[in-house]
Amino acid sequence: MSLINTKIQPFSATAFKNGEFVDVTDEDLMGSWSIMFFYPADFTFVCPTELGDLADHHDELQAMGVNIYSVSTDTHFTHKAWHASSDTIGKIRYTMIGDPTATVSRNFDILREDEGLANRGTFLIDPDGVIQVMEVTAEGVGRNAAELVRKAKAAIYVRQHPGEVCPAKWEEGAETLAPSLDLVGKI
Template sequence: MLTVGDKLPAFNVKSVVSLEKGKEFKDITQDSFKGKWQILFFWPKDFTFICPTEIAEFGKHDKDFKDRDAQILGVSTDSEFVHHAWRTHHADLKHLPFPMLADIKRELSASLGVLHKEEGVALRATFIVDPEGIIRHVSVNDLSVGRNVKEVLRTLDAFQTDELCPCNWQKGEETLTSKLQKAG
């Protein structure tokens, strides 16, 4: 599995970006959002139970991520047509503000090392990638437990301070770096 400090690998995948006829699909690469923070989150399968709760929650916080100059990219090994059908038929996914990437060849999932060994689908992995394309955070859950989107946002906030942040630090709180500067 790629980890903190590794470079996000090159990829080029179809994605669903809209339900508007003629504007549904777009190719997304590692450079599509160059210069921005990227939040890549993987889910196992469309038309399941835990996955839409996570996807919808990321959608609800899209503005919070955009305010931090970060682009959310949702990824599974389903095709762009399956993503489109799911968005069309699931009320919580109809108006998603971020692309749903179709890693149908499993190249991105495999290069990041997040394929479940028996099931062959993506684990619930989250990567925070900085504007230079360097992975700064990785978390991976087994298939049965969803992630905490607010924690992803909190972690991004901490990285963007470029300072030492203690356990449970929240945006707006004093960092350890500022405490040390005051003490020195």
């Protein structure tokens, strides 16, 4: 079942952020745009490339009002150790949620139950807690944070401009569409 246009489920977890352990709940995601960025495990191979890429886009996403939460089934202690031992992970300033009970991963239907690991899943959540964008890839396929930024800009634009939609490859400032009966068959 697709989670698009569904409200996120309640959760509570401990995370590592900026040298501290912090508590995070579903309520923390309300009122602003949020990215939940699931990955299989700390101290692996593709995961640090993705998290580092996302860290490189952190300031741009923050300027757009989008908060980032990475999530794996590792503990917040493991996140701290990884942050301290890897130059790539050391540049992360966003919240790294530990999900050792897999509650958050199950809530987003992203858990590989037989392995206890999350799949690579990205969820863009609007200020009302509703999932607007989701992407899931196989373990060997890394994601592109620049494309995630583009999707976030499109989702924010559509929310701010009711009656307009963003076509394929839409970039900020490009033309949008206004769906209507007159537009059917004209594209």
